Amino acid sequence: xxxxxxxxxxxxxxxxxxxxxxxxxxxxxxxxxxxxxxxxxxxxxxxxxxxxxxxxxxxxxxxxxxxxxxxxxxxxxxxxxxxxxxxxxxxxxxxxxxxxxxxxxxxxxxxxxxxxxxxxxxxxxxxxxxxxxxxxxxxxxxxxxx
Numbered sequence: 001x002x003x004x005x006x007x008x009x010x011x012x013x014x015x016x017x018x019x020x021x022x023x024x025x026x027x028x029x030x031x032x033x034x035x036x037x038x039x040x041x042x043x044x045x046x047x048x049x050x051x052x053x054x055x056x057x058x059x060x061x062x063x064x065x066x067x068x069x070x071x072x073x074x075x076x077x078x079x080x081x082x083x084x085x086x087x088x089x090x091x092x093x094x095x096x097x098x099x100x101x102x103x104x105x106x107x108x109x110x111x112x113x114x115x116x117x118x119x120x121x122x123x124x125x126x127x128x129x130x131x132x133x134x135x136x137x138x139x140x141x142x143x144x145x146x
Contacts, residue, residue, distance in 0.1 A: 041061060046116070047109075053130050054137075061101055063100050064102075065115075068086075068106050079144075
């Protein structure tokens with residue numbers, strides 16, 4: 001009886017493990033290949049992947065906002081990003097443009113997600129979170145300034 005149970009459990013785990021590795025159909029095959037002209041910044045999702053951010057970051061209608069602490073920023077940041085530590089955002093709302101697409105980033109996407117939600121609750125409509133933060137940016141091999 002124990003042997004049959006163990007065999008059933010092992011088979012079920014094998015099936016689940018093999019399904020877990022399947023790529024998502026909507027995931028781009030080569031995320032580094034996103035082109036700026038192919039991105040409609042007016043219709044970005046709430047959470048934006050690093051390949052999309054890389055493609056649009058140099059546009060005049062896009063602003064990158066880094067909400068990490070100054071020492072984190074000094075250790076490495078996305079070229080051209082504006083530093084605005086998370087704790088200062090509520091008193092610096094007037095510095096965040098309302099006529100541009102704002103992409104918020106941090107170390108892993110957690111703080112930037114919180115700030116994105118805060119900004120949206122406070123009337124900002126074109127604000128987005130960069131998924132995975134600077135860690136995902138570096139994993140993708142994109143440039144970092146120190």
